[in-house]
């Protein structure tokens with residue numbers, strides 16, 4: 001029988017990997033919330049990522065992938081099994097013609113900056129979205145009328161068997177903040193974004209203005225997971241939340257941002273339980289006023305799948 005010690009030893013001998021046990025997920029989520037993960041591994045190459053996945057799959061250990069943790073609420077009971085975190089580990093960008101190929105743990109902001117530097121346009125919409133490239137593709141992250149689907153040429157993934165496969169744009173089934181990767185149980189390892197040559201000064205100007213707008217409208221810099229609720233059919237979640245007077249509602253240290261009603265902020269000691277309770281109260285308030293039940297993001301706000309504890 002393979003013991004935890006055997007698995008740790010097997011993982012630890014892989015090149016370029018960092019392995020932690022009983023790792024608090026507070027340190028790996030922008031919310032600053034979450035119990036401990038039994039094991040957290042950070043591989044710095046696709047080969048090591050694939051090897052780590054093979055070790056964990058052979059040992060029948062549950063795997064959760066984390067990018068930069070900016071769209072996650074991990075429950076207070078933590079995560080049983082292994083987290084493979086790619087931000088801060090699997091990073092790097094290279095250029096091939098007008099395409100930039102980024103490893104999945106690279107920050108989306110760094111990719112936007114590199115595109116501007118190279119005089120390649122198309123990623124300006126993403127300025128200020130705080131995720132990793134892999135997380136952005138999985139979520140089809142978007143803003144200002146653009147989304148990752150517009151620029152993604154292909155993504156290379158690693159399956160649970162540790163096999164590397166390339167998925168072309170048409171195989172990814174992008175939808176509104178959706179992709180097939182939300183169901184496929186693969187690790188996104190690297191992504192090719194296809195861009196168009198443009199004057200770097202124009203690109204930088206656009207990036208700057210986009211980030212400025214975010215700073216004006218959103219509680220940037222405060223611990224959150226971005227927007228919590230989806231836009232309901234032909235309406236705006238922000239409008240419903242605002243008119244239902246949800247701003248400032250609070251449970252424990254979780255509060256609906258007074259600046260942007262679709263953001264919940266951790267004032268310091270909020271638990272996942274506080275956030276979940278606050279979500280329910282907000283949903284009730286909106287329902288009482290409009291007869292509409294606002295839904296949370298699927299997976300992007302993935303407390304159902306990430307949460308293995310109470």
Ligand SMILES: Cc1cc2nc3c(=O)[nH]c(=O)nc-3n(C[C@H](O)[C@H](O)[C@H](O)COP(=O)(O)OP(=O)(O)OC[C@H]3O[C@@H](n4cnc5c(N)ncnc54)[C@H](O)[C@@H]3O)c2cc1C
Pocket residue numbers: 030064065066067068069070071072086104105128129130131132133134135136137138139140141142143181186187188189218219220221224225226227299300302
């Ligand atoms: C202040 C703030 C503003 C935001 N603004 C926006 C916005 O304008 N538009 C928008 O779309 N989003 C926004 N977000 C949400 C978030 O930044 C995006 O959804 C982002 O794409 C998530 O990337 P991540 O790397 O942090 O993913 P994580 O939070 O780490 O993970 C999100 C999901 O992707 C999975 N995942 C991540 N990386 C991989 C991988 N390599 N392989 C397989 N699965 C993976 C995780 O398992 C999880 O299910 C905002 C968040 C914050 C905190």
